[in-house]
Amino acid sequence: MIVIWAVAIAAVIGAGVQMLAFRQATLGREALAKVEARWAARAGLEETIAVLEYHTEKPEADDARQIFRDLEAVADGEVATGTWSIRHSEDGFEKKGPQDESSKINVNTISKTQLSQLSGMSLDVADAIVDFRDVDNSPAMMGAESEFYKNRGLTYGPRNADFRSVAELELVLGAFPQNVRGEDANLNGRLDPNENDRSESEPADDGDGLLDAGWSGFVTARSHSLQMGASGSAKLYLKDASPEDIVERLTISPEQAALIKTWAAGANARMEQLVSGNLGDLSSQAQGQNARGGASGGGATGGGRSGRSSQGMGGQQQAPKSKIASLDQNQLRRFYQEATLDDPTKPAPGRVNVNTVLPSVMRILFVDDPISADAIMALRNSKPGGILALSDLLQSSRVSPDTLAKVGGILDTQSAVFTITSRGRSASTGLEVEITAVVDRSTLPVRILEYREQ
Ligand SMILES: [Ca+2]
Ligand SMILES: [Ca+2]
Ligand SMILES: [Ca+2]
Ligand SMILES: [Ca+2]
Structure with a gap:
């Protein structure tokens, strides 16, 4: 046994x-x-x-x-x-x-009207998205700032700064994961088996073989502009560039470069102004703004200096105006490919x-x-x-x-x-x-x- x-x-x-x-x-x-x-x-x-x-x-x-x-x-x-x-x-x-x-x-620049085009977007959520990213704490008409989050018993409020990811949209009052992700539950931009089996599994989907990625299919929080130019070198940052650099890199005249420099120094300078703007006008406008800014800062010498230089600029504009007034097609193209106003x-x-x-x-x-x-x-x-x-x-x-x-x-x-x-x-x-x-x-x-x- x-x-x-x-x-x-x-x-x-x-x-x-x-x-x-x-x-x-x-x-x-x-x-x-x-x-x-x-x-x-x-x-x-x-x-x-x-x-x-x-x-x-x-x-x-x-x-x-x-x-x-x-x-x-x-x-x-x-x-x-x-x-x-x-x-x-x-x-x-x-x-x-x-x-x-x-x-x-980019969800950090999208306007309310553009937001309202996204499927399932309501006016109050569009307002709340803008409130979430804007720096102030005063709600838009139908929006929501920190007070509203507190009243809902939430322990967080709006970031009041740029969204860092699309998933962060789900923190906005009234925005739900099904709005933000649609069928793309794991936000990988690919149709996974559970995202194409109807009600067999989470998330809910229509099983049609196509990925409905909700708002994530249209907006991003990641994009920013490329700092490298078409030549393979970093773009010329116009606010810091010397007139000599501008002449050399963009193949324009020293007179044009001087006007560009004055224009670019202005707080309101935008690249697209160059396509229709007269360089002389753009530069004078910028100078006017700078002079006003300088005057409010005080100092008689400052005022005198800008007075003299705008006079000089006026004289300069009169003679060769037609030649330096605007950029030709090739110069414009080089500007867009090699220069930037993005810090x-x-x-x-x-x-x-x-x-x-x-x-x-x-x-x-x-x-x-x-x-x-x-x-x-x-x-x-x-x-x-x-x-x-x-x-x-x-x-x-x-x-x-x-x-x-x-x-x-x-x-x-x-x-x-x-x-x-x-x-x-x-x-x-x-x-x-x-x-x-x-x-x-x-x-x-x-x-x-x-x-x-x-
Ligand atoms: Ca805000
Ligand atoms: Ca997926
Ligand atoms: Ca499913
Ligand atoms: Ca589908």
Whole structure:
């Protein structure tokens, strides 16, 4: 009896050890597969970053679209441990390559009228979004500032500064995750299985094979303008640049450079004023503002100095006015490609890249001026190399200098920030690991603003 029992116990122990060994082997295989998948995803990320760095250092001067074709070319790839795929969505459809954040409207500059175009947006929530980001604490008509949050028992109030992410919109009173994310519950810009199975799982979705990404499909908090010029060097910051630098970099006359310098020093200078403005007028206006500012600061000498110099400027304007009054097409283009009024030390919210903006986003951006939107999109689509500088928009007979001056401040021709969602797949088991990284190519080396794995 004892012997039989001993055999039975030994058999049970043996089976247990075997089971443990099997489980350990499975776990080992899974861990290995995860490492394989992660390396493949990382390889895709590295390839994409390499393309972004290359185009920042050696921009394609005659083709604004080449960078996007090159990004698409590395959207799929293979390493020894597995394969990767990088996708984003455009109006619900999955597209190759990373998400260009400048193809969306920056939530820190979007107007109330533009906000009201987003599906499910009510007037009070639009007001509350603007209240959340504006510095003051006085609510708009239907908006909400800190008092309202407190009354709702919330322990936080509005940031009263720029939104840092699209997900932060969910903190705004009345804005819910289903508004902000739509079907894209994990905000990765890709249609995951649980986002396309109707009510089988969270979130609720319509199972139509298209990703309805809610507001996140139209707005971003990440975009800002690229500080690198088309020549591959950092853009000339006009407020700090010397007249000599301006002459050399932009190939204009010293007289023009002097006027530019005075204009750029003004608090209200905007790039788009150059397309229709007379340099002499722009410079005198800026000087008038500066003189007023100087006078309020006090000092008779200051007043006397600006009086003399504006007299000198007036005399200067009269003789060669026609030659220096405005910039020609080539000079304007160089201005847009090589100069900036955006302070490089304080990146402002980005403008929308006219080369990558979706028609649906353009409709929201130009809600007040659909005719200009159509003209701009038609011109863009007619150019295989895209729009190289905003002044090129004047090539459309339907875009006047006045129109460009009006819309110039909301458009751009380049993109700095991209969201790369790279899905790696293990060669041995097919297990997948996804990496999402938000990267900024405005300075080299490319900076990673956010990194997450799932
Ligand atoms: Ca506020
Ligand atoms: Ca998703
Ligand atoms: Ca679902
Ligand atoms: Ca759907």
